[in-house]
Amino acid sequence: DAGVIQSPRHEVTEMGQEVTLRCKPISGHDYLFWYRQTMMRGLELLIYFNNNVPIDDSGMPEDRFSAKMPNASFSTLKIQPSEPRDSAVYFCASSPPGGRRQYFGPGTRLTVL
């Protein structure tokens, strides 16, 4: 079975540009999580969805960040406009129904110049 798929794996952009990160959860999983990892702050939960509905977005840093899940097999995290402090590794993870274990994707390393 394919794991969680994220694209792109690496993204380098300039300050002010829009960035879109993509995630395909494991088929059949009904929870999807977006995390950001930095050396300073560690692994932070940004937002999570259940059955495509956002449940908790209290970790989203500010209005520049938005996330959508239009269907059970696709989610996006958008940053507009991007800033250098957004540079981090962004992970997507999913969980199956009734399961608490999270399956992480390979991550997207974002660098904002």
Added chain:
Amino acid sequence: GQQVMQIPQYQHVQEGEDFTTYCNSSTTLSNIQWYKQRPGGHPVFLIQLVKSGEVKKQKRLTFQFGEAKKNSSLHITATQTTDVGTYFCAGPEDSGGSNYKLTFGKGTLLTVNP
């Protein structure tokens, strides 16, 4: 809000030595999970503990959940170079009874000198 603290932040050992990392939560946890992240990789689930005082073993790894369900530990016996990575504990936030939102500790980076 809930805080999950891990110590030590870093640990360097000689291959064959033992290693232990400790995790403490500011609140009582319904369960605790442990993940491992290899350098350049992504977190991978190791185990979940649910019962007070629970002890589980995976080969050379021993996981414990405290009696008060506020702390946990991971012990590795006779480390190997394949054990290198960052070990995270994670506990669910109990607000509203959701067990799906996890708070991760900052992790312990283990390096092993062959």
